[in-house]
Amino acid sequence: MAVIRREYLARVRTRWFLISTIGGPLFAIGLVAGPAYLAQRSQGQIRRLAVVDRTGALSAGVSGRLVEGGYRVESAGTSEEAERELRRRVQEGEIGGYLVLDGQTLSRGRAVFRTRSSPGTVRSLTIRGAVVESALNLRLRQDGAADDVAALLNGGELEVQILGAGSETSPGSGLAAGFIGAFLLYIMIIFYAVAVMRAVIDEKADRIVEIIISAIRPWELMLGKIFGVGAVGLTQLAVWLLMGVGLLAMGLPAMLAAQQGLVSVDELTAALPSFGLVALFLAFFVLGYFLYSALYAAVGAMCSSEQEAQQAQLPVVMLLVVPIVVLSTTLENPDTGLMSGLSLVPFFSPILMFARAASGAAPAWHIGLSLVLMAATIGIVAWVAGRIYRVGILMQGKRPSVPELWRWVREG
């Protein structure tokens, strides 16, 4: 329909849309990858280390740890000549330094690191950790201790098993996905719903609305606007999704993981949302957007200027703020009756139910019920909003009082 097309094109063609859609993720990636890249550039040489192992037993273990930590390690000979060569390479900046392991390393965990400039704390810790761990491992094995003592020394491991829900998501990643996803939902819904309100106010202020509703019905215009703006939001999400998939395919996470030296590839992939969660995100976005954009369209129709609208939209904003306020509580205790109840309230569902679903705490029937409830509420809200809209768009001047609004709804 013409209205949808116009709304869509009018927005997608703006420079702003291009910047936020393409630039947003680039910015986010840049935020993560930029420092890593810079670090890598400046440390390209520094991250190359050599190991001189006079004990003849430690180099394999130490090198292994250091490689895991993101270093490139070479073994060097123990002769005087070889060490002179290493000194030269350090001074010329070819390698970041070399590590000397000897008897003291085995007995007391002491090693010497020869470098040109003082290493940072993290580097010192990483190298020291690698040395101590390997030495300890060797000593334990020499003393005949079993592997399990080594495991104990390594700090053990806590495996968390969730009973009942039967979900396979690990709680850590669910928490992150729930939090980030819920917040993104909040921002996207409020952003595009407010865009609908703006469009309504602009049309009122520009006085073009009368021409249009002489040709098409007001509710058609309202729906056209909502669909048009919503399509823009979906386009944006689709672009983001494609970029995300593209980056995954290009192996960016692996690159990141390698460079940061902090997280492993497995951890990163585990934190990525599952396909089902993405679908759920889209569903909650679409329904939440419809719900709130209808409310915002009605608010826009009531007001004659944006300043006025800022006050008038307060009750609607409150509806969106409540779930954000209780979001962290929800993520901590997603199973309590109160949270189940709150997350089933259609106005809160997009954010709270998504968060619960992402953390794996919401049974499927809760999610289904909330989607059905939201759809039903959308029907009611759209009907009421449509009536307010049809009267409101022709009004100029004073904002209506609540009784007047009620009259609009009845008479509309």
Place this chain on the structure above:
Amino acid sequence: MKSAGNDQPAVRLRGVTKRFGEHPAVLGLDLDIPTGTVCGLLGPNGSGKTTTIRMIMGILFPDSGKVEVLGASPGRGWRHDIGYLPEERGVYRKMKVIELLGFLGEIRGLHRRDARARALQWLHRLELGDWASNRVEDLSKGMQQKVQFIGTVLNEPRLLILDEPFGGLDPINQDILEAIVREFRQKGTTVLFSTHLMDQAERLCERVCLISRARKVLDGDLRELKRRESRGVLALEFEGADGWMRGPEVMEVERAEGGFHLLLREGADHGEILRRGLAAGAKINRFELVEPRLHEIFVKHAGPAAADADPAHVSLQGGPP
């Protein structure tokens, strides 16, 4: 479609009433606009013209009474046969001129390519051809008005409804607009426009409907109305004092054509005025009952003096036979 005597009127209002809260906007309005005529809806500001037009367009709904447009009630398929220029005109300022016109054509049922082709023709005709790819906000106010007008007629409407179309236009563009309205009239389009510019209405209209304070005061064929009202205006030219002109018979005195026009009350005896003048010693050069200008009819029935008249007087002026 050309004859004014077509059976079915393009617009028919019966007993239409609309109130906003306590405030009556239109009270018991009956109106017929025969197909193929140009009809002026006249009245002072706030008399209910725009409300009437909005009810005809199906934008507002009457509290009571019946509205029929092109033989049907408003709100259905006929929207595509109507061109509407609201009083409060708007544009999408950020759109390009040609895109805006394409959109306006499209919502009135044209194919987009069609709409754009027609829009280009119109733009060239109104000397806006070079502006088609500009944003609307780059245009001057007058140019924007022309664009709005193009948007109104793009779909070759059978019924053209223009709310104060001449407001804010310079004389040259007013003439252009008048010419186009006449052209549509030639093609058989019914035109209803509201105005408070009586000269314009006098030149363009075959019929007028005069409303004041939410009620219809007069309507009918303009020439016939003038004939009916012809005993109501006295043209005077004289030398000497002028105090004798005013009296119980005279509603209003206006300067006109080197003398005065006196608007007479219904059934007034103009002989009385002549007697007073002679008694006052005026040298009277002209004393003639003339055909009133529309402006004078307007003032007589809707001016401040008419407000004092009793309601019976108003209803007496009702529709033509």
